[in-house]
Structures are given as structure tokens and as C-alpha cells.
Amino acid sequence: MKIMIAEFAAAAFVLFARAITAVRAIWPEHGLPSRPCVYFANHSSHGDFVLVWAVLPPRLRKQARPVAGAEYWLKSKISTFIGRDVFNAVLIEREREKRTQDPIALMTSAIDDGSSLILFPEGTRNLTDARLLPFKSGLFHLVSARPDVDLVPVWINNLNRVMPKGEIVPIPLICTVAFGDALRIMANEDKDAFLERMQSALLALAPKPLGSGE
Amino acid sequence: MNTASSDLLTLVLGIFGVLIFASAIGYVLQRRFSADGPNGAVDNLNARIKAWWVMVILIGVAFIAGRAGVLILFAFCSFAALREFITLINTRRADHWALALAFFVVLPIQYYLLWAEEYGIFAIFIPVYAFLLMPIISVLRGDTERFLLRIAEVQWALMICVFCASHVPALLTLTIPGYESRNVLLIAFLVIVVQLSDVLQYVWGKLFGRTKIAPNLSPSKTVEGFVGGVISATLIGASLWWITPFTPFQAGLLALIITLMGFFGGLVMSAVKRDRGVKDWGNLIEGHGGLIDRLDSVVFSAPIFFHIVRYWWSLS
Missing domain, CATH: 1.10.287 (Helix Hairpins)
Structure with missing residues (x-):
């Protein structure tokens, strides 16, 4: 029963997201990896992973699990249900001092179980005017533990305008989700160089600002 | 039957x-x-x-x-067109409530007024009420950055995507003696003439196009395509007189007006796209681009066609 409600709710979320944003995916030249991988995306709205989830082909969608903050999703019964049962999120504890479980261990075990991850390496929603916040080191620690996993950059465009921080009514606007070709960590690549390379790969997918002319 | x-x-x-x-x-x-x-x-x-x-x-x-089906179809077209339009304009967070109002209040009310056949309010609701109330909603947030540009763009979006587009189904509200219960054919006439004109301009242009008519706005439009498309669409419009309350000559004249408005509407909307640095309005219709790419000529011709018919033929 609970599973049925969860599946129904998931379908409803996807339908709602599509009705509001008419979301369109832009696929990479060489296609998406079929093996479990890590989709890493820019983060500016609570709806971000729903949109990535909605555009993934059903076979890949089934194995994709968003990585989200446990503090936020375990706050109430309903958000726990949505986070855990509807989206099957990997819930990690963000505050280092209060941690009972190692986030990297949770993520690697999800990958080992055949899941893909949807990860937001900025760590928090970007509410600034900058296009991207500096990445947290989590992505680096994850690939240090699993260096052969594919990393797929995903740029989510316009969703921050659909529902800016603090608003409750979404504005219908067309969103796009652009996927890049899969990347890996290189041998002997250090943390800063790796994170820098990932950030530029992600920014390369961002469209030019509107009205900037041709 | x-x-x-x-x-x-x-x-x-x-x-x-x-x-x-x-x-x-x-x-x-x-x-x-x-x-x-x-x-x-x-x-x-x-x-x-x-x-x-x-x-x-x-x-x-x-x-x-029937009437409900036509209204729902065009309300959906307005929604999708408005979504494409607002996606491309300068909005700021301070406009959030004004935009929500445009989508979820102004648009449904405009189509409800058609359903209720309240012509008096239908004709002025967006040009008067929305025109004055939307900037008031925006100004309450106190953000003056590019204020005139923002409110002007939202009003223009509403006029094009909701007000003008709603004049297609508005043809159902006209009362033309001897033409009772046939009004849906007026919509068919308008849509067929304007879309055929677009298609024929494309075909004539592909076959005989040499001279560009507006190279800065729309590089694919040619003088040959324009002349051939307008003449052939006008003749087809005249030959469709039997579905209208018009004589063949009147039908041809109206078709000419419709195709000219459609052509220039297409140019105006191209200029807007150029200004915003995009090629298409969206991706809703495979091969055509966005919905506005298909609707631009209809939107410009519908209100003029509506008012000509209303003034000279309709009792209401």
C-alpha cells in the first residue's frame, strides 16, 4: 500500500514538474552511461532533483537516487515519506559534529548496490547572483573511494526563476536540463584541480544569459 | 446533420x-x-x-x-504561449506575484468572460484592469531596477498571448443574422487562411525565392514567397466563402487583410526573438519550434478580423 502511494506520488511530482516547466533534456554527444554513475548538478531550488529525475529515461530513472540533507528531509512525517519512500533519497547528515554515519560510506554503498546518485556538490542551494558556488569536497572524497565511477555534469536552467526562495506559488517557465559527457578523476589529480575541472565542466553546459545578443 | x-x-x-x-x-x-x-x-x-x-x-x-472544447484549447494555447514569452523576458523576484497573477488569475478570467459571453468586460479586462493592477502588484515589493521595462514586458506578454489569442474563440460570441450556430466555421476560416498563408509563403519561397524581404529580421522570408503566398492564400480564402457569412469578394478581401496582418505579425515576433537572442520560442511543436512560432500570425490577425466582422456583420 505504502509503495503504491509512493509510486503514485512520484508520478504526480513528475507530471506537475512537466506541466509547469515543459522541461526538455539536452543529451550529451556520447549518450548517458548505462552503468551506475554520479549526476552532479547546480543547485538553486528544492525542485532541482525532481527535474533531473523527470527527464531521465525510465530505466535510468529507476536506479537514480538523489543525495539530500537528512536534517531537512527527516523534519516531519510527510517530508520523511517524500524523501525516503517517494524519491528513495540517500539521506546524509550535513553537520559534521552531529554525524552518526559517514556520508561518503552511505554514497559508496548506494553505488555498490547498483544505484546512480544525483548530487549537488555546492552543498546548499545557491541563492546568490553567482552562477555556481565553490564545490564542497564531498565529490572528491566520493571518487577517491570509487575512482572508476562516471561523473555526469548536469546543468539545470531557469528553475530558480520558477520558484525563488521564499515563494510558494511556482511560475510556469520553460526549463532545460543539459547533460554533459561523462568524466572521471585522473590519476594523481589533486583535490583542487579535480574540483576546478568539475566546476568548469558544469559551467560549460550553462546557456548564455538572455538578451546578450548574438 | x-x-x-x-x-x-x-x-x-x-x-x-x-x-x-x-x-x-x-x-x-x-x-x-x-x-x-x-x-x-x-x-x-x-x-x-x-x-x-x-x-x-x-x-x-x-x-x-463544441464551445467548451474550443475555449479550453485556446486557453491552453494562451498558457503555453505565455510560458514561452515570460521565459524570455526580464523578470525579477519582485515580479513573482504579478507573474503568478498573470498565469493563474488573469488568463482564466479572460477565458471565463468568453464563456459567460460578457463582451463588455472581455474587451477591456486586460487593456484596462490588468494594465493598471499588474504594475501595482509589482511596485509593492519596492524594487525599482529596470521597473518600466519589466512592467511593460509583462503587459505586452499578456496582450499578445492572452488578449489577442482569446479573440480567436471570441468569434463564437458574435451574432450574425442567417449564420446562427455556424460561428465555429469563422474560426476555421481564420485559422485555415492564416496558416495556409504561412505554409504557402514557405513553399513559394522555397521554390522561387530569390530576393530577401527582411534580411535583418527573418532571413528565410523572400519577396517571391510573400507575394505568392499572399495571393494564393487570398484566392483560397475567397473560395472558402461558402463557410462564411461573406460574399466571395468580401471573403477574399478579409483573407487579404488576415494574411497581411499575419505576415507582419510574424516579422514583429521575429524581431522580438532577435532581440532576446533566440532562434525559436521553444520546442513544443516538433519541427516548428515553440507554440508562438506557429501562433504569431494568428495572434496578430485574430483581433482585427474579429472587430471587422463584429462591426459590419454582427448584431452583438
């Missing part, structure tokens, strides 16, 4: 005939030019023809469903 539905049936069969003919040509072209590899122009043509089938069937279903 009354005369309206038998005329509609004749019309639909005719359009299906044209589409079958177009699909056959598309098939032959595909066999000849892209049998062993993609050919951009032919593939785009076939995608366009396929999309036409879907659009014709959707409009046909709406016509069968």
Missing part, C-alpha cells in the same frame, strides 16, 4: 486530403534525398507535416466538443 456540421465535415475531409498529399510528397522526398542519411531540410519538412496532423486533429476534436 445540420449545415454547420456537414460543412465542417467537408472542410475536415479537404484538409485531410491536403495533409495526405503533403505526407506523400514528404515520403517521396525522403526516399529520394535522405534514403541513406539524414537530410536537414527534408527531415524538418516531414517533422512539420507530422506536427500538422497532430494540430489538425486537436483542433478537430475541440470543434466536435
Whole structure:
């Protein structure tokens, strides 16, 4: 029963997201990896992973699990249900001092179980005017533990305008989700160089600002 | 079967005939030019023809469903068009409530007024009430950055996508003596003439196009395409007089006005796209681009057509 409600709710979320944003995916030249991988995306709205989830082909969608903050999703019964049962999120504890479980261990075990991850390496929603916040080191620690996993950059465009921080009514606007070709960590690549390379790969997918002319 | 539905049936069969003919040509072209590899122009043509089938069937279903069906179809078109338009304009967070109002209050009310046949309010609701109330909602947030630009763009979006577009189904509210219960055919006349004019301009342009008519706005439009398309669409409009309350000459004259407004509407909307640095309004319709790419000419011709018919033919 609970599973049925969860599946129904998931379908409803996807339908709602599509009705509001008419979301369109832009696929990479060489296609998406079929093996479990890590989709890493820019983060500016609570709806971000729903949109990535909605555009993934059903076979890949089934194995994709968003990585989200446990503090936020375990706050109430309903958000726990949505986070855990509807989206099957990997819930990690963000505050280092209060941690009972190692986030990297949770993520690697999800990958080992055949899941893909949807990860937001900025760590928090970007509410600034900058296009991207500096990445947290989590992505680096994850690939240090699993260096052969594919990393797929995903740029989510316009969703921050659909529902800016603090608003409750979404504005219908067309969103796009652009996927890049899969990347890996290189041998002997250090943390800063790796994170820098990932950030530029992600920014390369961002469209030019509107009205900037041709 | 009354005369309206038998005329509609004749019309639909005719359009299906044209589409079958177009699909056959598309098939032959595909066999000849892209049998062993993609050919951009032919593939785009076939995608366009396929999309036409879907659009014709959707409009046909709406016509069968009657007044409610037509209103719902055009309300949806307004919604999708407004979404494409607002996506491309300068909005700031301070506009959030004004935009929510545009989508979820102004748009439904405009179509409700058509349903209720409240012409007096329908005609002024967006040009007067929305025009004055929307900037008030925006100004309450106190953000003055590019304020005039923002409120002007939102009003323009509403005028084009909701106000002008709603004049297509508004044709149902006219009362023309001797034309009772046939008003849906006026919509068919408008949509067929304006869309055929677009298609014929494209075809004439592809076959004989030499001289660019507006190279800065729309590099694919040519003088030959324009003249050939307008003349042939006008003649087709005149030959459709039997579905209208007009004489053949009047039908031709109205078709000429419709095609000219449609052509210039297309130019205006191209200029807006150029300004915003995009090629298409969106990706809703395979091969055509966004909904506004298909609707731009209808939106510019519908209000003029509506008011000419209302002034000279209608009692209401």
C-alpha cells in the first residue's frame, strides 16, 4: 500500500514538474552511461532533483537516487515519506559534529548496490547572483573511494526563476536540463584541480544569459 | 446533420486530403534525398507535416466538443504561449506575484468572460484592469531596477498571448443574422487562411525565392514567397466563402487583410526573438519550434478580423 502511494506520488511530482516547466533534456554527444554513475548538478531550488529525475529515461530513472540533507528531509512525517519512500533519497547528515554515519560510506554503498546518485556538490542551494558556488569536497572524497565511477555534469536552467526562495506559488517557465559527457578523476589529480575541472565542466553546459545578443 | 456540421465535415475531409498529399510528397522526398542519411531540410519538412496532423486533429476534436472544447484549447494555447514569452523576458523576484497573477488569475478570467459571453468586460479586462493592477502588484515589493521595462514586458506578454489569442474563440460570441450556430466555421476560416498563408509563403519561397524581404529580421522570408503566398492564400480564402457569412469578394478581401496582418505579425515576433537572442520560442511543436512560432500570425490577425466582422456583420 505504502509503495503504491509512493509510486503514485512520484508520478504526480513528475507530471506537475512537466506541466509547469515543459522541461526538455539536452543529451550529451556520447549518450548517458548505462552503468551506475554520479549526476552532479547546480543547485538553486528544492525542485532541482525532481527535474533531473523527470527527464531521465525510465530505466535510468529507476536506479537514480538523489543525495539530500537528512536534517531537512527527516523534519516531519510527510517530508520523511517524500524523501525516503517517494524519491528513495540517500539521506546524509550535513553537520559534521552531529554525524552518526559517514556520508561518503552511505554514497559508496548506494553505488555498490547498483544505484546512480544525483548530487549537488555546492552543498546548499545557491541563492546568490553567482552562477555556481565553490564545490564542497564531498565529490572528491566520493571518487577517491570509487575512482572508476562516471561523473555526469548536469546543468539545470531557469528553475530558480520558477520558484525563488521564499515563494510558494511556482511560475510556469520553460526549463532545460543539459547533460554533459561523462568524466572521471585522473590519476594523481589533486583535490583542487579535480574540483576546478568539475566546476568548469558544469559551467560549460550553462546557456548564455538572455538578451546578450548574438 | 445540420449545415454547420456537414460543412465542417467537408472542410475536415479537404484538409485531410491536403495533409495526405503533403505526407506523400514528404515520403517521396525522403526516399529520394535522405534514403541513406539524414537530410536537414527534408527531415524538418516531414517533422512539420507530422506536427500538422497532430494540430489538425486537436483542433478537430475541440470543434466536435463544441464551445467548451474550443475555449479550453485556446486557453491552453494562451498558457503555453505565455510560458514561452515570460521565459524570455526580464523578470525579477519582485515580479513573482504579478507573474503568478498573470498565469493563474488573469488568463482564466479572460477565458471565463468568453464563456459567460460578457463582451463588455472581455474587451477591456486586460487593456484596462490588468494594465493598471499588474504594475501595482509589482511596485509593492519596492524594487525599482529596470521597473518600466519589466512592467511593460509583462503587459505586452499578456496582450499578445492572452488578449489577442482569446479573440480567436471570441468569434463564437458574435451574432450574425442567417449564420446562427455556424460561428465555429469563422474560426476555421481564420485559422485555415492564416496558416495556409504561412505554409504557402514557405513553399513559394522555397521554390522561387530569390530576393530577401527582411534580411535583418527573418532571413528565410523572400519577396517571391510573400507575394505568392499572399495571393494564393487570398484566392483560397475567397473560395472558402461558402463557410462564411461573406460574399466571395468580401471573403477574399478579409483573407487579404488576415494574411497581411499575419505576415507582419510574424516579422514583429521575429524581431522580438532577435532581440532576446533566440532562434525559436521553444520546442513544443516538433519541427516548428515553440507554440508562438506557429501562433504569431494568428495572434496578430485574430483581433482585427474579429472587430471587422463584429462591426459590419454582427448584431452583438
